[in-house]
Amino acid sequence: MFELRRLRLLHELALRGTLSAVADALSYSPSTISQQLALLEKEAGVTLLEPEGRRVRLTEHGRILAAHAARALDLDEHARGELESLHPGLAPVRVAVMQTAALAIVPAALALVAARAPRLRVELVEMPPELGLFELTARGVDLVIAEQYPGHTRAHADGLDRETLGTDPIRLAVGPADPAQSLIDLREKAWVMEPAGTAARLWAVQQCRAAGYEPDVRYELADLSAHARLVAAGQAVAVLPDLLWAGTHAPVRLLELPGHPAREIFSAQRTASRARAGILEVRRALRDAFPAASETRRVSP
Template structure:
Protein backbone atom coordinates (compact mmCIF):
# COMPACT_ATOMS: atom_id res chain seq x y z
CA UNK A 1 0.00 0.00 0.00
CA UNK A 2 1.34 3.46 -0.92
CA UNK A 3 2.33 5.70 1.99
CA UNK A 4 -0.16 8.59 2.43
CA UNK A 5 1.29 12.01 1.75
CA UNK A 6 1.45 14.23 4.82
CA UNK A 7 -1.27 16.85 4.85
CA UNK A 8 0.96 19.55 6.36
CA UNK A 9 3.38 19.23 3.46
CA UNK A 10 0.52 19.52 0.97
CA UNK A 11 -0.74 22.64 2.75
CA UNK A 12 2.71 24.24 2.69
CA UNK A 13 3.23 23.41 -0.99
CA UNK A 14 -0.12 25.03 -1.77
CA UNK A 15 0.92 28.09 0.27
CA UNK A 16 4.27 28.27 -1.53
CA UNK A 17 2.49 28.25 -4.88
CA UNK A 18 0.38 31.21 -3.70
CA UNK A 19 2.91 33.23 -1.71
CA UNK A 20 6.04 32.63 -3.77
CA UNK A 21 8.74 32.31 -1.10
CA UNK A 22 9.55 30.05 1.85
CA UNK A 23 9.88 33.08 4.13
CA UNK A 24 6.39 34.30 3.21
CA UNK A 25 4.93 30.85 3.91
CA UNK A 26 6.80 30.65 7.21
CA UNK A 27 5.51 34.08 8.29
CA UNK A 28 1.92 33.24 7.33
CA UNK A 29 1.98 29.95 9.24
CA UNK A 30 4.15 31.11 12.18
CA UNK A 31 6.77 28.47 11.37
CA UNK A 32 10.50 28.82 10.92
CA UNK A 33 11.76 28.71 7.34
CA UNK A 34 13.70 25.55 8.21
CA UNK A 35 10.50 23.84 9.36
CA UNK A 36 8.77 24.71 6.09
CA UNK A 37 11.76 23.46 4.11
CA UNK A 38 11.88 20.20 6.12
CA UNK A 39 8.17 19.53 5.56
CA UNK A 40 8.48 20.13 1.81
CA UNK A 41 11.51 17.85 1.60
CA UNK A 42 9.52 15.13 3.39
CA UNK A 43 6.66 15.58 0.92
CA UNK A 44 9.12 15.23 -1.97
CA UNK A 45 10.33 11.92 -0.58
CA UNK A 46 6.76 10.68 -0.22
CA UNK A 47 5.79 11.74 -3.75
CA UNK A 48 9.00 10.35 -5.21
CA UNK A 49 9.56 13.25 -7.61
CA UNK A 50 11.31 16.63 -7.26
CA UNK A 51 8.69 19.26 -6.42
CA UNK A 52 11.01 22.29 -6.17
CA UNK A 53 14.02 23.57 -8.08
CA UNK A 54 16.34 26.55 -7.58
CA UNK A 55 15.47 29.87 -9.21
CA UNK A 56 17.93 32.65 -8.46
CA UNK A 57 18.11 32.87 -4.68
CA UNK A 58 14.75 31.22 -4.23
CA UNK A 59 12.79 28.20 -5.32
CA UNK A 60 10.09 27.50 -7.86
CA UNK A 61 7.75 24.59 -8.33
CA UNK A 62 8.62 21.96 -10.90
CA UNK A 63 5.94 20.64 -13.25
CA UNK A 64 5.32 17.85 -10.74
CA UNK A 65 5.19 20.42 -7.95
CA UNK A 66 2.59 22.46 -9.81
CA UNK A 67 0.46 19.35 -10.36
CA UNK A 68 0.66 18.29 -6.71
CA UNK A 69 -0.08 21.86 -5.53
CA UNK A 70 -3.19 22.06 -7.73
CA UNK A 71 -4.53 18.80 -6.37
CA UNK A 72 -3.56 19.85 -2.84
CA UNK A 73 -5.83 22.89 -3.23
CA UNK A 74 -8.73 20.59 -4.14
CA UNK A 75 -8.03 18.31 -1.18
CA UNK A 76 -7.81 21.26 1.21
CA UNK A 77 -11.10 22.65 -0.16
CA UNK A 78 -12.81 19.30 0.39
CA UNK A 79 -11.44 19.13 3.93
CA UNK A 80 -12.65 22.67 4.65
CA UNK A 81 -16.14 21.87 3.32
CA UNK A 82 -16.28 18.88 5.67
CA UNK A 83 -15.03 20.99 8.58
CA UNK A 84 -17.78 23.51 7.86
CA UNK A 85 -20.41 20.78 7.91
CA UNK A 86 -19.10 19.42 11.21
CA UNK A 87 -18.70 22.90 12.69
CA UNK A 88 -22.42 23.51 12.12
CA UNK A 89 -22.96 20.91 14.84
CA UNK A 90 -20.66 22.82 17.24
CA UNK A 91 -20.57 26.49 16.13
CA UNK A 92 -18.24 27.55 18.94
CA UNK A 93 -15.46 25.23 17.74
CA UNK A 94 -13.63 27.75 15.52
CA UNK A 95 -13.76 31.52 15.03
CA UNK A 96 -15.27 33.26 12.02
CA UNK A 97 -12.52 35.53 10.63
CA UNK A 98 -13.58 38.60 8.64
CA UNK A 99 -11.53 41.14 6.68
CA UNK A 100 -13.45 44.42 6.74
CA UNK A 101 -13.24 47.64 4.76
CA UNK A 102 -12.22 50.68 6.80
CA UNK A 103 -15.40 52.54 5.80
CA UNK A 104 -17.56 49.68 7.11
CA UNK A 105 -16.14 49.65 10.63
CA UNK A 106 -18.58 52.24 12.01
CA UNK A 107 -21.57 51.62 9.76
CA UNK A 108 -21.93 47.97 8.73
CA UNK A 109 -19.79 45.88 11.08
CA UNK A 110 -21.71 46.68 14.32
CA UNK A 111 -24.99 45.60 12.68
CA UNK A 112 -23.38 42.38 11.48
CA UNK A 113 -21.99 41.64 14.95
CA UNK A 114 -25.42 42.22 16.49
CA UNK A 115 -26.97 39.69 14.10
CA UNK A 116 -24.28 37.09 14.80
CA UNK A 117 -24.52 37.55 18.56
CA UNK A 118 -28.30 37.10 18.46
CA UNK A 119 -28.20 34.02 16.22
CA UNK A 120 -25.02 32.29 17.44
CA UNK A 121 -24.01 33.67 20.84
CA UNK A 122 -21.29 31.02 21.29
CA UNK A 123 -19.55 31.87 18.00
CA UNK A 124 -16.29 33.79 18.27
CA UNK A 125 -16.05 36.46 15.57
CA UNK A 126 -12.75 38.13 14.69
CA UNK A 127 -12.74 41.28 12.52
CA UNK A 128 -9.63 42.96 11.10
CA UNK A 129 -9.84 46.19 9.12
CA UNK A 130 -7.46 45.75 6.18
CA UNK A 131 -7.13 46.90 2.56
CA UNK A 132 -9.23 44.78 0.17
CA UNK A 133 -6.14 43.71 -1.78
CA UNK A 134 -4.81 42.01 1.36
CA UNK A 135 -8.21 40.77 2.52
CA UNK A 136 -9.00 38.99 -0.75
CA UNK A 137 -5.58 37.38 -1.01
CA UNK A 138 -5.68 36.10 2.57
CA UNK A 139 -9.24 34.84 2.14
CA UNK A 140 -8.10 32.76 -0.82
CA UNK A 141 -5.12 31.58 1.26
CA UNK A 142 -7.29 30.68 4.25
CA UNK A 143 -6.26 33.53 6.55
CA UNK A 144 -9.80 34.97 6.55
CA UNK A 145 -13.18 33.31 6.00
CA UNK A 146 -14.92 36.38 4.57
CA UNK A 147 -13.57 39.53 2.95
CA UNK A 148 -15.25 42.83 2.18
CA UNK A 149 -13.89 44.49 -0.96
CA UNK A 150 -14.57 47.29 -3.40
CA UNK A 151 -14.04 47.94 -7.06
CA UNK A 152 -14.14 51.22 -8.91
CA UNK A 153 -15.55 52.00 -12.36
CA UNK A 154 -13.19 50.64 -15.00
CA UNK A 155 -10.96 49.05 -12.33
CA UNK A 156 -12.48 45.63 -11.75
CA UNK A 157 -10.67 43.22 -9.45
CA UNK A 158 -9.39 39.86 -10.69
CA UNK A 159 -11.59 36.88 -9.93
CA UNK A 160 -9.55 34.64 -7.64
CA UNK A 161 -9.75 30.88 -7.98
CA UNK A 162 -12.09 29.29 -5.47
CA UNK A 163 -13.65 32.58 -4.28
CA UNK A 164 -17.24 33.64 -4.88
CA UNK A 165 -18.69 37.17 -4.83
CA UNK A 166 -21.90 38.69 -3.55
CA UNK A 167 -22.70 42.33 -4.24
CA UNK A 168 -23.55 44.35 -1.14
CA UNK A 169 -24.45 47.51 -3.01
CA UNK A 170 -23.29 50.49 -5.03
CA UNK A 171 -21.70 53.39 -3.17
CA UNK A 172 -21.80 56.82 -4.88
CA UNK A 173 -18.54 58.77 -5.18
CA UNK A 174 -18.53 62.57 -5.08
CA UNK A 175 -16.03 65.38 -5.20
CA UNK A 176 -15.52 66.85 -1.72
CA UNK A 177 -14.20 70.28 -0.76
CA UNK A 178 -14.26 72.50 2.32
CA UNK A 179 -17.51 74.29 3.18
CA UNK A 180 -15.96 77.68 2.34
CA UNK A 181 -14.26 76.52 -0.85
CA UNK A 182 -15.25 78.15 -4.11
CA UNK A 183 -14.41 75.05 -6.15
CA UNK A 184 -17.59 73.95 -7.89
CA UNK A 185 -16.41 71.10 -10.11
CA UNK A 186 -13.60 68.63 -10.61
CA UNK A 187 -12.04 70.69 -13.41
CA UNK A 188 -11.84 73.69 -11.04
CA UNK A 189 -9.62 71.70 -8.65
CA UNK A 190 -6.47 71.67 -10.78
CA UNK A 191 -4.65 74.07 -8.42
CA UNK A 192 -5.95 72.52 -5.20
CA UNK A 193 -4.09 70.30 -2.74
CA UNK A 194 -5.42 66.74 -2.90
CA UNK A 195 -5.70 63.92 -0.40
CA UNK A 196 -5.75 60.37 -1.74
CA UNK A 197 -5.16 56.79 -0.68
CA UNK A 198 -1.63 55.38 -1.14
CA UNK A 199 -0.25 54.32 -4.49
CA UNK A 200 -1.11 50.77 -5.47
CA UNK A 201 -4.73 50.98 -4.29
CA UNK A 202 -7.68 50.87 -6.66
CA UNK A 203 -9.08 54.05 -5.12
CA UNK A 204 -5.89 56.00 -5.88
CA UNK A 205 -5.67 54.74 -9.46
CA UNK A 206 -9.29 55.65 -10.15
CA UNK A 207 -9.04 59.12 -8.57
CA UNK A 208 -5.92 60.01 -10.54
CA UNK A 209 -7.60 58.89 -13.76
CA UNK A 210 -10.59 61.18 -13.05
CA UNK A 211 -8.28 64.15 -12.62
CA UNK A 212 -6.41 63.34 -15.82
CA UNK A 213 -9.69 62.99 -17.70
CA UNK A 214 -10.55 66.49 -16.43
CA UNK A 215 -7.30 67.80 -17.92
CA UNK A 216 -4.81 68.01 -15.07
CA UNK A 217 -2.40 66.07 -12.89
CA UNK A 218 -3.50 66.25 -9.22
CA UNK A 219 -1.20 67.86 -6.65
CA UNK A 220 -1.30 65.04 -4.09
CA UNK A 221 0.04 66.47 -0.84
CA UNK A 222 -1.61 64.10 1.61
CA UNK A 223 -1.89 60.29 1.67
CA UNK A 224 -3.88 58.18 4.12
CA UNK A 225 -5.69 54.85 4.10
CA UNK A 226 -8.14 56.20 6.69
CA UNK A 227 -10.94 58.04 4.87
CA UNK A 228 -11.89 59.76 8.12
CA UNK A 229 -8.55 61.55 7.87
CA UNK A 230 -9.43 62.53 4.30
CA UNK A 231 -12.73 63.99 5.44
CA UNK A 232 -11.19 65.95 8.32
CA UNK A 233 -8.56 67.50 6.05
CA UNK A 234 -11.19 68.35 3.45
CA UNK A 235 -13.73 69.76 5.92
CA UNK A 236 -10.98 71.94 7.45
CA UNK A 237 -10.22 73.39 4.02
CA UNK A 238 -6.74 71.89 3.63
CA UNK A 239 -7.49 69.54 0.74
CA UNK A 240 -10.02 68.25 -1.75
CA UNK A 241 -10.74 64.64 -2.66
CA UNK A 242 -13.07 62.05 -4.14
CA UNK A 243 -15.08 60.47 -1.33
CA UNK A 244 -17.49 57.49 -1.33
CA UNK A 245 -20.82 57.84 0.43
CA UNK A 246 -20.10 55.11 2.97
CA UNK A 247 -17.18 57.17 4.31
CA UNK A 248 -19.39 60.25 4.68
CA UNK A 249 -22.05 58.24 6.53
CA UNK A 250 -19.39 56.99 8.99
CA UNK A 251 -17.98 60.39 9.96
CA UNK A 252 -19.15 63.61 11.60
CA UNK A 253 -17.12 65.85 9.30
CA UNK A 254 -19.27 67.84 6.88
CA UNK A 255 -17.48 68.68 3.65
CA UNK A 256 -19.26 70.21 0.69
CA UNK A 257 -20.12 67.43 -1.77
CA UNK A 258 -20.41 67.92 -5.52
CA UNK A 259 -21.87 65.32 -7.89
CA UNK A 260 -19.51 64.06 -10.58
CA UNK A 261 -20.45 63.66 -14.25
CA UNK A 262 -22.09 60.31 -14.83
CA UNK A 263 -22.73 59.78 -11.10
CA UNK A 264 -19.95 57.19 -10.63
CA UNK A 265 -20.07 54.64 -7.84
CA UNK A 266 -17.90 51.90 -6.42
CA UNK A 267 -19.24 48.39 -5.94
CA UNK A 268 -18.96 46.86 -2.47
CA UNK A 269 -18.97 43.07 -2.34
CA UNK A 270 -18.20 40.19 -0.02
CA UNK A 271 -16.12 37.20 -0.98
CA UNK A 272 -15.48 33.81 0.57
CA UNK A 273 -13.97 30.50 -0.43
CA UNK A 274 -16.56 28.27 -2.06
CA UNK A 275 -15.40 25.48 0.26
CA UNK A 276 -16.08 27.69 3.33
CA UNK A 277 -19.69 28.57 2.56
CA UNK A 278 -21.08 26.24 5.26
CA UNK A 279 -19.04 27.73 8.10
CA UNK A 280 -21.30 28.70 11.03
CA UNK A 281 -22.39 32.31 10.88
CA UNK A 282 -21.09 33.03 7.38
CA UNK A 283 -24.52 33.28 5.76
CA UNK A 284 -25.82 35.35 8.67
CA UNK A 285 -22.84 37.73 8.39
CA UNK A 286 -23.33 38.29 4.67
CA UNK A 287 -27.07 38.85 4.98
CA UNK A 288 -26.58 41.26 7.90
CA UNK A 289 -23.99 43.28 5.97
CA UNK A 290 -26.32 43.52 2.99
CA UNK A 291 -29.25 44.61 5.17
CA UNK A 292 -27.09 47.19 6.95
CA UNK A 293 -25.94 48.58 3.61
CA UNK A 294 -29.52 48.86 2.32
CA UNK A 295 -30.58 50.73 5.45
CA UNK A 296 -27.91 53.43 5.22
CA UNK A 297 -29.25 56.96 4.75
CA UNK A 298 -28.53 58.49 1.37
CA UNK A 299 -25.59 60.87 1.44
Protein backbone atom coordinates in the same frame (compact mmCIF):
# COMPACT_ATOMS: atom_id res chain seq x y z
CA MET B 1 -0.46 9.36 1.92
CA PHE B 2 0.30 13.09 1.79
CA GLU B 3 0.12 15.07 5.02
CA LEU B 4 -2.47 17.84 4.56
CA ARG B 5 -0.55 20.42 6.61
CA ARG B 6 2.49 19.98 4.36
CA LEU B 7 0.32 20.26 1.27
CA ARG B 8 -0.92 23.58 2.60
CA LEU B 9 2.65 24.83 2.93
CA LEU B 10 3.26 24.01 -0.73
CA HIS B 11 0.00 25.72 -1.69
CA GLU B 12 1.01 28.81 0.31
CA LEU B 13 4.42 28.90 -1.36
CA ALA B 14 2.78 28.74 -4.78
CA LEU B 15 0.64 31.76 -3.83
CA ARG B 16 3.08 33.89 -1.82
CA GLY B 17 6.31 33.16 -3.69
CA THR B 18 8.86 33.01 -0.84
CA LEU B 19 9.49 30.87 2.21
CA SER B 20 9.71 33.96 4.41
CA ALA B 21 6.29 35.17 3.23
CA VAL B 22 4.79 31.76 4.03
CA ALA B 23 6.48 31.78 7.42
CA ASP B 24 5.09 35.25 8.22
CA ALA B 25 1.57 34.31 7.12
CA LEU B 26 1.45 31.09 9.14
CA SER B 27 3.58 32.19 12.12
CA TYR B 28 6.27 29.57 11.52
CA SER B 29 10.01 29.98 11.14
CA PRO B 30 11.44 29.70 7.60
CA SER B 31 13.54 26.75 8.75
CA THR B 32 10.40 24.92 9.88
CA ILE B 33 8.78 25.56 6.51
CA SER B 34 11.87 24.23 4.73
CA GLN B 35 11.96 21.10 6.89
CA GLN B 36 8.30 20.33 6.30
CA LEU B 37 8.61 20.85 2.55
CA ALA B 38 11.65 18.55 2.52
CA LEU B 39 9.50 15.86 4.17
CA LEU B 40 6.80 16.48 1.57
CA GLU B 41 9.39 15.90 -1.17
CA LYS B 42 10.19 12.55 0.42
CA GLU B 43 6.50 11.67 0.47
CA ALA B 44 6.17 12.66 -3.18
CA GLY B 45 9.38 10.94 -4.29
CA VAL B 46 10.18 13.81 -6.69
CA THR B 47 11.88 17.20 -6.48
CA LEU B 48 9.35 19.89 -5.69
CA LEU B 49 11.63 22.91 -5.19
CA GLU B 50 14.75 24.21 -6.87
CA PRO B 51 17.03 27.12 -5.95
CA GLU B 52 16.67 30.46 -7.73
CA GLY B 53 19.31 32.81 -6.37
CA ARG B 54 18.61 33.16 -2.67
CA ARG B 55 15.06 31.96 -3.14
CA VAL B 56 13.39 28.76 -4.25
CA ARG B 57 10.82 28.13 -6.92
CA LEU B 58 8.49 25.25 -7.68
CA THR B 59 9.56 22.65 -10.19
CA GLU B 60 7.06 21.29 -12.69
CA HIS B 61 6.33 18.49 -10.21
CA GLY B 62 5.92 21.10 -7.50
CA ARG B 63 3.39 23.09 -9.53
CA ILE B 64 1.38 19.94 -10.26
CA LEU B 65 1.31 18.92 -6.60
CA ALA B 66 0.45 22.49 -5.54
CA ALA B 67 -2.62 22.39 -7.79
CA HIS B 68 -3.67 19.08 -6.22
CA ALA B 69 -2.98 20.60 -2.79
CA ALA B 70 -5.47 23.40 -3.51
CA ARG B 71 -8.14 20.84 -4.39
CA ALA B 72 -7.36 18.78 -1.29
CA LEU B 73 -7.69 21.85 0.90
CA ASP B 74 -11.04 22.66 -0.74
CA LEU B 75 -12.30 19.15 0.02
CA ASP B 76 -11.11 19.42 3.62
CA GLU B 77 -12.90 22.74 4.00
CA HIS B 78 -16.08 21.41 2.44
CA ALA B 79 -16.08 18.44 4.84
CA ARG B 80 -15.57 20.73 7.83
CA GLY B 81 -18.41 22.92 6.61
CA GLU B 82 -20.82 20.00 6.50
CA LEU B 83 -19.82 19.00 10.02
CA GLU B 84 -20.31 22.58 11.21
CA SER B 85 -23.80 22.64 9.70
CA LEU B 86 -24.72 20.11 12.39
CA HIS B 87 -23.10 22.24 15.11
CA PRO B 88 -23.15 25.98 14.17
CA GLY B 89 -20.46 28.04 15.83
CA LEU B 90 -18.01 25.17 15.94
CA ALA B 91 -15.32 27.27 14.21
CA PRO B 92 -14.68 31.03 14.42
CA VAL B 93 -15.22 33.21 11.36
CA ARG B 94 -12.29 35.44 10.48
CA VAL B 95 -13.30 38.50 8.44
CA ALA B 96 -11.08 40.91 6.48
CA VAL B 97 -12.78 44.28 6.34
CA MET B 98 -11.93 47.61 4.73
CA GLN B 99 -12.02 50.75 6.86
CA THR B 100 -15.33 52.26 5.79
CA ALA B 101 -17.15 48.94 6.25
CA ALA B 102 -15.58 48.58 9.69
CA LEU B 103 -16.97 52.00 10.61
CA ALA B 104 -20.40 51.88 9.01
CA ILE B 105 -21.55 48.26 8.55
CA VAL B 106 -19.70 45.92 10.90
CA PRO B 107 -20.90 47.19 14.31
CA ALA B 108 -24.57 46.64 13.42
CA ALA B 109 -23.76 43.31 11.74
CA LEU B 110 -21.94 42.06 14.84
CA ALA B 111 -24.90 43.03 17.00
CA LEU B 112 -27.16 40.95 14.75
CA VAL B 113 -24.79 37.97 14.92
CA ALA B 114 -24.64 38.23 18.71
CA ALA B 115 -28.44 38.17 18.91
CA ARG B 116 -28.95 35.37 16.38
CA ALA B 117 -25.96 33.12 17.06
CA PRO B 118 -24.48 34.07 20.45
CA ARG B 119 -22.03 31.15 20.44
CA LEU B 120 -20.46 32.17 17.15
CA ARG B 121 -17.04 33.83 17.46
CA VAL B 122 -16.30 36.48 14.82
CA GLU B 123 -12.75 37.84 14.41
CA LEU B 124 -11.98 40.99 12.43
CA VAL B 125 -8.84 42.25 10.76
CA GLU B 126 -8.69 45.49 8.78
CA MET B 127 -7.20 45.02 5.32
CA PRO B 128 -7.39 46.91 2.03
CA PRO B 129 -9.62 45.03 -0.41
CA GLU B 130 -6.73 43.88 -2.60
CA LEU B 131 -4.95 42.21 0.32
CA GLY B 132 -8.17 40.88 1.82
CA LEU B 133 -9.12 39.08 -1.40
CA PHE B 134 -5.62 37.59 -1.67
CA GLU B 135 -5.76 36.36 1.94
CA LEU B 136 -9.17 34.85 1.25
CA THR B 137 -7.70 32.80 -1.58
CA ALA B 138 -4.76 31.87 0.64
CA ARG B 139 -7.09 30.83 3.48
CA GLY B 140 -5.78 33.52 5.79
CA VAL B 141 -9.38 34.72 6.31
CA ASP B 142 -12.83 33.19 5.79
CA LEU B 143 -14.77 36.20 4.55
CA VAL B 144 -13.95 39.56 2.95
CA ILE B 145 -15.85 42.83 2.69
CA ALA B 146 -14.47 44.63 -0.34
CA GLU B 147 -15.30 47.25 -2.96
CA GLN B 148 -15.43 47.61 -6.70
CA TYR B 149 -15.27 50.97 -8.44
CA PRO B 150 -17.36 51.76 -11.51
CA GLY B 151 -15.56 50.82 -14.68
CA HIS B 152 -12.83 48.93 -12.80
CA THR B 153 -13.94 45.32 -12.58
CA ARG B 154 -11.82 43.20 -10.28
CA ALA B 155 -10.43 39.93 -11.56
CA HIS B 156 -12.75 37.04 -10.75
CA ALA B 157 -10.64 34.45 -8.94
CA ASP B 158 -11.67 30.83 -9.27
CA GLY B 159 -13.19 29.35 -6.15
CA LEU B 160 -14.63 32.59 -4.73
CA ASP B 161 -18.30 33.41 -4.25
CA ARG B 162 -19.19 37.12 -4.32
CA GLU B 163 -22.41 38.73 -3.13
CA THR B 164 -23.30 42.41 -3.55
CA LEU B 165 -24.31 44.16 -0.33
CA GLY B 166 -25.20 47.48 -1.93
CA THR B 167 -23.82 50.61 -3.55
CA ASP B 168 -22.07 53.58 -1.97
CA PRO B 169 -22.05 56.99 -3.71
CA ILE B 170 -18.67 58.67 -4.24
CA ARG B 171 -18.41 62.46 -4.10
CA LEU B 172 -15.82 65.16 -4.46
CA ALA B 173 -14.72 66.52 -1.07
CA VAL B 174 -13.34 70.06 -0.70
CA GLY B 175 -12.70 72.34 2.25
CA PRO B 176 -15.68 74.17 3.80
CA ALA B 177 -14.47 77.51 2.41
CA ASP B 178 -13.30 76.21 -0.96
CA PRO B 179 -15.27 77.92 -3.77
CA ALA B 180 -14.79 75.04 -6.23
CA GLN B 181 -17.94 73.82 -7.97
CA SER B 182 -16.65 70.93 -10.03
CA LEU B 183 -13.74 68.60 -10.68
CA ILE B 184 -12.27 70.88 -13.32
CA ASP B 185 -11.87 73.64 -10.71
CA LEU B 186 -9.36 71.50 -8.77
CA ARG B 187 -6.65 71.36 -11.44
CA GLU B 188 -4.17 73.29 -9.30
CA LYS B 189 -5.11 71.77 -5.93
CA ALA B 190 -3.16 69.32 -3.77
CA TRP B 191 -4.85 65.92 -3.66
CA VAL B 192 -4.92 63.21 -1.00
CA MET B 193 -5.44 59.69 -2.35
CA GLU B 194 -5.06 56.09 -1.29
CA PRO B 195 -1.73 54.30 -1.98
CA ALA B 196 -0.64 53.61 -5.55
CA GLY B 197 -1.87 50.30 -6.93
CA THR B 198 -5.22 50.32 -5.14
CA ALA B 199 -8.46 50.35 -7.11
CA ALA B 200 -9.51 53.54 -5.31
CA ARG B 201 -6.34 55.34 -6.41
CA LEU B 202 -6.61 54.18 -10.00
CA TRP B 203 -10.23 55.28 -10.18
CA ALA B 204 -9.61 58.70 -8.61
CA VAL B 205 -6.71 59.46 -10.95
CA GLN B 206 -8.83 58.44 -13.93
CA GLN B 207 -11.54 60.93 -12.94
CA CYS B 208 -9.01 63.76 -13.00
CA ARG B 209 -7.60 62.63 -16.32
CA ALA B 210 -11.10 62.54 -17.78
CA ALA B 211 -11.43 66.17 -16.65
CA GLY B 212 -8.26 67.02 -18.59
CA TYR B 213 -5.41 67.08 -16.07
CA GLU B 214 -3.04 64.96 -14.00
CA PRO B 215 -3.75 65.37 -10.27
CA ASP B 216 -1.04 66.63 -7.93
CA VAL B 217 -1.15 63.72 -5.45
CA ARG B 218 0.75 65.32 -2.61
CA TYR B 219 -0.55 63.10 0.18
CA GLU B 220 -0.79 59.31 -0.03
CA LEU B 221 -2.63 57.78 2.93
CA ALA B 222 -4.58 54.56 3.47
CA ASP B 223 -6.69 56.02 6.30
CA LEU B 224 -9.75 57.75 4.83
CA SER B 225 -10.39 59.54 8.12
CA ALA B 226 -7.03 61.25 7.60
CA HIS B 227 -8.18 62.22 4.10
CA ALA B 228 -11.24 63.87 5.60
CA ARG B 229 -9.19 65.79 8.16
CA LEU B 230 -6.81 67.14 5.53
CA VAL B 231 -9.73 68.23 3.36
CA ALA B 232 -11.56 69.81 6.31
CA ALA B 233 -8.39 71.78 7.14
CA GLY B 234 -8.29 73.11 3.59
CA GLN B 235 -4.99 71.37 2.81
CA ALA B 236 -6.20 68.92 0.17
CA VAL B 237 -9.12 67.76 -1.94
CA ALA B 238 -10.27 64.18 -2.42
CA VAL B 239 -12.94 61.84 -3.72
CA LEU B 240 -14.56 60.05 -0.78
CA PRO B 241 -17.37 57.51 -0.33
CA ASP B 242 -20.52 58.32 1.61
CA LEU B 243 -20.06 55.43 4.05
CA LEU B 244 -17.22 57.40 5.61
CA TRP B 245 -19.82 59.78 7.04
CA ALA B 246 -22.21 57.13 8.41
CA GLY B 247 -23.98 58.49 11.46
CA THR B 248 -22.19 61.85 11.29
CA HIS B 249 -22.18 65.14 9.41
CA ALA B 250 -19.37 65.50 6.91
CA PRO B 251 -16.89 68.21 8.02
CA VAL B 252 -16.22 69.03 4.36
CA ARG B 253 -18.20 70.35 1.43
CA LEU B 254 -19.34 67.59 -0.89
CA LEU B 255 -19.87 68.03 -4.63
CA GLU B 256 -21.40 65.65 -7.12
CA LEU B 257 -19.12 63.98 -9.65
CA PRO B 258 -20.10 63.56 -13.31
CA GLY B 259 -22.50 60.67 -13.71
CA HIS B 260 -23.11 60.34 -9.95
CA PRO B 261 -20.75 57.35 -9.54
CA ALA B 262 -21.07 54.77 -6.77
CA ARG B 263 -18.84 51.91 -5.76
CA GLU B 264 -20.19 48.40 -5.22
CA ILE B 265 -19.73 46.94 -1.74
CA PHE B 266 -19.59 43.14 -1.71
CA SER B 267 -18.72 40.21 0.50
CA ALA B 268 -16.80 37.17 -0.69
CA GLN B 269 -16.04 33.71 0.62
CA ARG B 270 -14.46 30.58 -0.80
CA THR B 271 -16.93 28.32 -2.59
CA ALA B 272 -15.44 25.41 -0.63
CA SER B 273 -16.78 27.01 2.57
CA ARG B 274 -20.36 27.42 1.33
CA ALA B 275 -21.66 24.91 3.88
CA ARG B 276 -20.10 26.69 6.88
CA ALA B 277 -23.06 27.88 8.90
CA GLY B 278 -20.99 30.49 10.75
CA ILE B 279 -19.91 32.25 7.56
CA LEU B 280 -23.45 32.17 6.20
CA GLU B 281 -24.71 33.74 9.43
CA VAL B 282 -22.18 36.58 9.19
CA ARG B 283 -23.05 37.21 5.54
CA ARG B 284 -26.75 37.34 6.41
CA ALA B 285 -26.03 39.90 9.12
CA LEU B 286 -24.00 42.01 6.69
CA ARG B 287 -26.87 41.99 4.18
CA ASP B 288 -29.28 43.12 6.86
CA ALA B 289 -26.94 45.78 8.28
CA PHE B 290 -26.03 47.49 5.01
CA PRO B 291 -29.39 49.23 4.35
CA ALA B 292 -29.31 50.75 7.83
CA ALA B 293 -25.79 52.06 7.22
CA SER B 294 -26.95 53.60 3.95
CA GLU B 295 -29.90 55.31 5.60
CA THR B 296 -27.75 56.90 8.34
CA ARG B 297 -25.30 58.52 5.93
CA ARG B 298 -25.07 62.24 6.36
CA VAL B 299 -23.67 64.71 3.87
CA SER B 300 -22.98 68.39 4.17
CA PRO B 301 -25.62 70.86 2.96
